[in-house]
Amino acid sequence: MKKNSYFIKVYGCQMNEYDKGIIKALMTKKGFIYTEKNYEIIIYLTCAVREHAVKRLKGNLRSEKKYVRVVAGCLSEMLKENLIKEKLAEIVVSPTAYKVLPEKIEDFLKTHENLFISGENYESYEDIIPEVKGKSSYITIMRGCNNFCSYCIVPYVRGKERYKSYKSIRKEAMALVENGIEEIFLIGQNVLAYRWEDFDFISLLEEISLLPNLLRIGFLTSHPFDLTRNIIKRMSNIKKLIRYMHLPFQSGSNRILKAMRRKYSIEEYLDKIYFLKEIMPDAYISTDIIVGFPGEEESDFEKTIDVVKKVRFDSAYMFIYSDRPFTTSRLMKNKIPYEVAHKRFETLLALQNKITKEKAFETVQNKPIEIFPFKKKGDMFLGKMWNNRIVAFSGQVNEKGLTPVILKEVRGWTPSGYSIINKEENK
Ligand code: SAH
Numbered sequence: 001m002k003k004n005s006y007f008i009k010v011y012g013c014q015m016n017e018y019d020k021g022i023i024k025a026l027m028t029k030k031g032f033i034y035t036e037k038n039y040e041i042i043i044y045l046t047c048a049v050r051e052h053a054v055k056r057l058k059g060n061l062r063s064e065k066k067y068v069r070v071v072a073g074c075l076s077e078m079l080k081e082n083l084i085k086e087k088l089a090e091i092v093v094s095p096t097a098y099k100v101l102p103e104k105i106e107d108f109l110k111t112h113e114n115l116f117i118s119g120e121n122y123e124s125y126e127d128i129i130p131e132v133k134g135k136s137s138y139i140t141i142m143r144g145c146n147n148f149c150s151y152c153i154v155p156y157v158r159g160k161e162r163y164k165s166y167k168s169i170r171k172e173a174m175a176l177v178e179n180g181i182e183e184i185f186l187i188g189q190n191v192l193a194y195r196w197e198d199f200d201f202i203s204l205l206e207e208i209s210l211l212p213n214l215l216r217i218g219f220l221t222s223h224p225f226d227l228t229r230n231i232i233k234r235m236s237n238i239k240k241l242i243r244y245m246h247l248p249f250q251s252g253s254n255r256i257l258k259a260m261r262r263k264y265s266i267e268e269y270l271d272k273i274y275f276l277k278e279i280m281p282d283a284y285i286s287t288d289i290i291v292g293f294p295g296e297e298e299s300d301f302e303k304t305i306d307v308v309k310k311v312r313f314d315s316a317y318m319f320i321y322s323d324r325p326f327t328t329s330r331l332m333k334n335k336i337p338y339e340v341a342h343k344r345f346e347t348l349l350a351l352q353n354k355i356t357k358e359k360a361f362e363t364v365q366n367k368p369i370e371i372f373p374f375k376k377k378g379d380m381f382l383g384k385m386w387n388n389r390i391v392a393f394s395g396q397v398n399e400k401g402l403t404p405v406i407l408k409e410v411r412g413w414t415p416s417g418y419s420i421i422n423k424e425e426n427k
């Protein structure tokens, strides 16, 4: 075991993935060493959004007692000191207190006194450049959420919305690009809520996209309520934009959407989707769907199925509703028995899987397309299309920038083909 060495395990969403880079930058400054083997300290970036995630994590924490276990991320705000009382962690740190984490770990290594570190709800980690590997990075531009959808724990564990300053985002993006990053995703629970002085989200996106040497820029997640035709139009004019739109609709039934406090009707949602498809026909559209929300009748579920058939999402994240602490839906009386929800889930999953596969086949066209390679896998490369769809290909690759590829088949779920560059010939 190396002294002062640590490892970070990430659960949950992109917010945690980004925070991994922030924690690494802060730990490096204090002389800690990141390693994937023989470490002394393990930091868990946890997720609290569904009961299932919590159960799995607790299992892992129980079996990894030989390390100094630091629980960070969203569950630390849900369970706080209880994680220490339950003997699941030595240190628990709020997602707003990572700046003091390295020194608190140093203290622990001397005193062996367990501790819970609470933070300040306004923290937005300005002026820290995340430590990331590869060609792609996230930048968290906003933290927290003010929407309070009735089923969701995020506003309670991540706090009120706050935004990183434009200046700080720009500085961070420039530093990342200088370090070799070619692709940046601006992220937040609802990026469309971004506000900073004169900047709203779309003007931020336009400005950052202009940075020299940045090849591609994307964003997630967007709340359908805040998406307008004007925003869609302006997005379509951004040359470097990754044409990927994650637009969760959650349910196809207006009655359920109202109980979820989603602030839009399904007609409004569909109107925005159709407009998006018209303006950006090549966009990749994905969504989140919850089945078995309290009070969901068979007829409500059929409306969800109907939306999936109408939109034909490129992919979807589908969940069975689960009760979460602090939320208002947990107090609703008309809960759906698990077997019923599960049966609906299976129906939905089968339908979406079929569509996801058909969509992958539609991608295969006998013409070269520009691919952003990001990983080598065996003798193949993995890369992403301009709409972020992942493809696999053989042959040669441009180390920087894009590689022209012809797709010829679908393997499993992934379109695959070969690159049409030949470096020998070009010499
Ligand atoms: N900010 C994003 C979503 C964050 S949580 C948005 O507003 O779209 C990611 C997804 O988890 C949600 O979109 C929802 O589909 C799912 N989810 C959240 N709470 C849930 C719960 N209590 N039960 C089941 N799924 C849930």
Ligand code: SF4
Binding pocket: 145, 146, 147, 148, 149, 152, 153, 154, 155, 189, 190, 223
């Ligand atoms: Fe949760 Fe709704 Fe906020 Fe998304 S918008 S994080 S689902 S409360």
Ligand code: F3S
Binding pocket: 011, 012, 013, 014, 015, 016, 046, 047, 048, 049, 073, 074, 154, 157, 158
């Ligand atoms: Fe989970 Fe927290 Fe993200 S609850 S989904 S890791 S914001």
